[in-house]
Amino acid sequence: MxxxxxxxxxxxxxxxxxxxxxxxxxxxxxxxxxxxxxxxxxxxxxxxxxxxxxxxxxxxxxxxxxxxxxxxxxxxxxxxxxxxxxxxxxxxxxxxxxxxxxxxxxxxxxQLDDPRRGFSFRQDGPLDMRMDPGTGQSAADWLAQAPESEISRVLWEYGEEKHARRMARAIVGERAVRPFLTTMHLQEVIARANPAWEQGKDPATRAFQAIRIHINGxxxxxxxxxxxxxxxxxxxxxxxxxxxxxxxxxxxxxxxxxxxxxxxxxxxxxxxxxxxxxxxxxxxxxxxxxxxxxxxxxxxxxxxxxxxxxxx
Ligand SMILES: C[S@@+](CC[C@H](N)C(=O)[O-])C[C@H]1O[C@@H](n2cnc3c(N)ncnc32)[C@H](O)[C@@H]1O
The missing domain is CATH 3.40.50.150 (Vaccinia Virus protein VP39)
Known part of the structure; x- marks a missing residue:
């Protein structure tokens, strides 16, 4: 774009x-x-x-x-x-x-609006989320191997996501079947694991924000x-x-x-x-x-x- x-x-x-x-x-x-x-x-x-x-x-x-x-x-x-x-x-x-x-x-x-950068839960793109794509680990790489407890902590601490544990469990279950490579795949799995979210927001808003904050330190x-x-x-x-x-x-x-x-x-x-x-x-x-x-x-x-x- x-x-x-x-x-x-x-x-x-x-x-x-x-x-x-x-x-x-x-x-x-x-x-x-x-x-x-x-x-x-x-x-x-x-x-x-x-x-x-x-x-x-x-x-x-x-x-x-x-x-x-x-x-x-x-x-x-x-x-x-x-x-x-x-x-x-x-x-x-x-x-x-x-x-x-x-x-x-x-x-x-x-950054948010360009699906190629991998920050968006509205438009599909590679699951990257790095502000500097040349440095550090992408969100896809992190989610492929992070322990469930670490994913849960990140969602809870940085996203204040009430359903962090449930989402982390769903992510770890899903990645064993199909690795997360795209933003919409992650959005779908998080949305399915989320029983309730704030009106007017996407069910994955808090989780995406949390993962972004973690990936970029x-x-x-x-x-x-x-x-x-x-x-x-x-x-x-x-x-x-x-x-x-x-x-x-x-x-x-x-x-x-x-x-x-x-x-x-x-x-x-x-x-x-x-x-x-x-x-x-x-x-x-x-x-x-x-x-x-x-x-x-x-x-x-x-x-x-x-x-x-x-x-x-
Ligand atoms: C909210 S935007 C800034 C918008 C800017 N004030 C303007 O008027 O266009 C945040 C910017 O900070 C950069 N950024 C975030 N953390 C950074 C860091 N630790 N070091 C350098 N740049 C960073 C991002 O890449 C992004 O471009």
Whole structure:
């Protein structure tokens, strides 16, 4: 499917880019380029001396970035997982100098809607689900050999799927007869094993989401990113995260809270708050898309935006 076939709607576009507080001569990183909705708006706010580093692990996203920004000398394009964003920053000599970092987590519509990528439970395609098809194990390979208990844990933990055990049992039973190679085969088996699901959703929605999160190591990547973000930011630099899953949002919320509190010293120790060395300050409360945005783009409905600023 050609890129032009997608209607690309960046989620919380102006809210996220406003939160970066873009200065014309600042240095920014958009670590989840996708189709460049946010990156485009950031670039439009930069002057000739500003800099934008864009990153994505998906080669199709990077191809789009090359087309759009390949000739823009202010923009650096990096292919890879954002777990390596600090290495990229060090190589560019911008560690501790970055004025804002944006991550807009999860999958893009371009990935979800292209059946060849294997994320879709609506259109048949190879059961892949890797954001970077050149790295790691496909969903088909994982489901061919994972123990039933592991499949059940993934569906339960990452999909909060109530019927995880039943689905895992059905998957393991089916694969002994016919291996899972296509998305619709998996959808059918999960749908058959699901006795009840939320209205308006597909019976396989939660299971597909869970398998995708596992295959791409999404929560692990977020953990590594958060561990490294503070050193990359300049004092006063902004961290802006858009998440779509309650587990992700919880990680981000707890991280910001912990860094805003500083070191865990015993509560009865008579030291001023500054001795706890807080490293971040939360900016505003968590933000969600407006009703109008969700109406225009139902995929935005679970988005949560959090913003923090590095202290000196
Ligand atoms: C929700 S989309 C971003 C959309 C983008 N903000 C836009 O306006 O077009 C998420 C993108 O992040 C990428 N991605 C997800 N996890 C990643 C990771 N760990 N490292 C690099 N890219 C990642 C995906 O490949 C996908 O293109």
């Amino acid at each position: 050609a890129d032009a076939a997608y209607t690309h709607r960046p989620v919380l576009l102006s809210e996220a880019v406003d939160a970066l507080d873009v200065r014309a001569d600042g240095i920014y990183m958009d670590l989840t380029y996708g189709r460049g909705g946010h990156a485009g708006l950031i670039a439009s706010r930069l002057g000739p001396r500003g800099r934008l580093v864009v990153m994505d692990r998906d080669p199709e996203a990077i191809a789009n970035a090359e087309l759009r920004f390949g000739d823009d000398t202010r923009v650096v394009i990096e292919r890879g997982s954002f777990v390596g964003f600090d290495v990229a920053a060090a190589a560019l000599g911008i560690t501790g100098k970055v004025n804002g970092v944006l991550v807009d987590l999860g999958v893009s519509s371009a 999404e929560l692990e990547a977020l953990g590594v990113f958060l561990d490294r973000i503070i050193d990359v930011l300049a004092p006063g630099g902004r961290l802006v995260v858009i998440s779509f899953h309650s587990l992700e949002d919880r990680m981000v919320k707890r991280f910001i809270r912990k860094q805003a509190r500083g070191d865990d010293l015993p509560p009865d120790l008579p030291v001023p708050d500054s001795a706890r060395r807080p490293r971040l300050r939360a900016i505003g409360a968590a933000m969600q898309p407006s009703q109008e945005e969700v109406q225009a783009n139902p995929r935005a409905r679970s988005a949560v935006l959090r913003v923090a600023e590095r202290l000196q």
